Amino acid sequence: MTTIKALQTLHSLDVATFTRIVQWNTRRSLCRMARLVSTSADGWFYLLIPLLLGLLWPEIIWPLTATLVTGLAIERLSYYLLKNSFKRNRPPNVIPGFQSVITASDEFSFPSGHTSAAFLVATVLVLLLPLNVAGYLYVWASLVALSRVVLGVHFPLDTVAGALLGSSIGWWAVQLITL
Known part of the structure; x- marks a missing residue:
């Protein structure tokens, strides 16, 4: 089989x-929940994390802040370069007659930026927090990925790529900052 094939x-x-998953978005309550989960992965939320967790664990506020800032800066740059290199069209531009539930903030879909940022934050928190919260954080990040598909702005593989990108950069940022 050739590469093109x-x-x-x-x-x-x-x-x-994608087509099977977006059939779920006919339920209003699911769309509302998907919007809420997707919004939880907007950038403003990540600014609050070090502040809130610093109240509970003051000793981790600086390594956590440095790791998140470093990781998110690298993730945003990588995400931007990949999106503008692959230039994969979003579902409404690929599937005739399909309309997404929300309007995407940029033109291309690969990789999912919401998903990559969510997995980066989940990975950093799992590695730095003195609690066993991995299950909750990775469930949240996975729900962010699913919400982006349910809302019709990403194909499933966009979110898989975002999860891999965010997790790997999150791990790398922790290694770099905590050396």
Whole structure:
């Protein structure tokens, strides 16, 4: 199988999976929940994390802040470069007649920026917090990824790529800052 054929097959599977998932968005309560979860991964939320956690654990406020700032700066740069290199169109621009529930903030879909930032933050917090919260944080990050598909602004593989990007940069940022 040629590379082109493999990519076409992968795209077809991605579109088919997307089509099944967005059938769920006919439920109003699910759309409201997806919007809420997606909003929880907007950038402003990440500014509050060090402040709130610093109240509970003052000793981690500086390493946590430095790691999140470093990680998010690298993640945003990587996300921007990847989006503008791949230039994958969003579902409404690929599937005739499809309309997303929300309007995306930028033109391209690969990788999902909300998902990559959510997985970066989850990874950093799991590695730095003195609590076992991995399950909760990764469930939240996974729900962010799913919400982006349910809302119709990303294909599933966009969110998988975002999860891998964010997790790997989060791990790297922790290693860099805590050396």
